[in-house]
Amino acid sequence: MSAPGPTAAGPSTASVVFALLRKELRVELRTLESVPAMSLLAVTTFVLFHFGLNRGRVDGDLAAGVLWVTLLFASMLAINRLFVADLEQGGFDGFLLAPVSRSALLLAKAAALGVYLVALELVAVPAFALLLLGPSIGGALPGLVASLALADLGIAAVGTLVAALAVRTRARDLIGPLVALPLLIPVLLSGARLSAPLLAGGGPGPLAGRWLATLALYDLVFGLIAYAVFDFLLED
């Protein structure tokens, strides 16, 4: 057996991440398992809030809270599904057999989750502006995009970690959200505080720097933590 195997160094991490991400997105495009369900849940939740709050229009604090809580709950759907196909169809085994860094899986999954979140927001934010938001969203958009982008990074890191933690438990649909939601409270808190003035009735207020900093710190800390402990979740 002198067939030329992979070189000692193996393929570069970037190419592995890219290949895994492409596989992830292709699976999602073919099965449409996560994004449509997330978007539907988000729109349904807006309707629920409309009846629950008995309000036709919301602004300020209330608007920020409705938007962020909805996004967070919708993201739980993707977090719950993130590793299920890999577990059931042998994706884990295939990956573990390959001579590549295990962090590549974390990066690829987090990137995929990030893409799902952006896709969700592309549907949910316009739907929110249309259905519930009182003031026009135009002026708030740049600030909102910035805070959503930072929050997505944090949700992707923590979500991937929790998804990997929960997927091998017996009650995975229970454990995932139970662990993820308290961990994501700082994201909800900063996101809501950031967007409350943006969505206020009297035109968008300024973006609060300290909340952007909090989000960035959260992303950094949990990105590093996820990177440090993810390997331990894969040894089977």
Next chain:
Amino acid sequence: MLTVLVLSAALALVFFYAPDDADQGFVQRIFYIHVPLAIVALGGFVVGAAMAVAHLRTRDPRWDMRSYVAIHLALVLAVGVLITGAIWARAAWGVWWDWNDSTLVSFLIIFLLYATYQPLRFAIEDPERQARYASVFAVVAGVFVPLNFMAVRLAQAYVHPSLGSAKNLPGSMRLTFLVSLAGIALLYATLWKYEMTSKYASAQLRALRRKLGAPDATARRSAAPALPPAAQGTV
């Protein structure tokens, strides 16, 4: 033994030595229980995280057991913190719960997070994987503790009677507070030791029963880690 002495001394000081607070009166004395409990509980979570790191590094199941017991006991103390905190809030501010108080809210979030530790363990069958996943959880949650406090504190303008203010206490109050803190820390350490001893003893008992071929009467599903016989030893 030391624990009993220090705790009794602490209680004696709390009730007979420390002066009544100028504006809160007698009920302020709950402070000597509430604050040390909170400090020890948070410390317990962090210690549990450190032990989990040791477990991930060494793969020694005893570290997992230590981490489990540390977190488990800290969770018990945390219930005490929430209850004494609510009583104090009722007395001092007239409400059982105050969302404006950042420390109270952070503590609740941390409590909710750690409350999932045992269900998580319970939901994983394989003991080795259970230990590993629980340690990962303990590390992540241990890092979350300070970050969460920071974020929630930023959100509130209100000032919780904070740790820093312990420096401004008059001498008699400070002495009482420090003795209480030592007493509760010792109580935590003693309980930790007892629970560890009991866990080792029941693991040994199980191993002996198995050797004798007796039906495994003690086999009950539990969130606690099951030690393999080889891992038994001193606390």
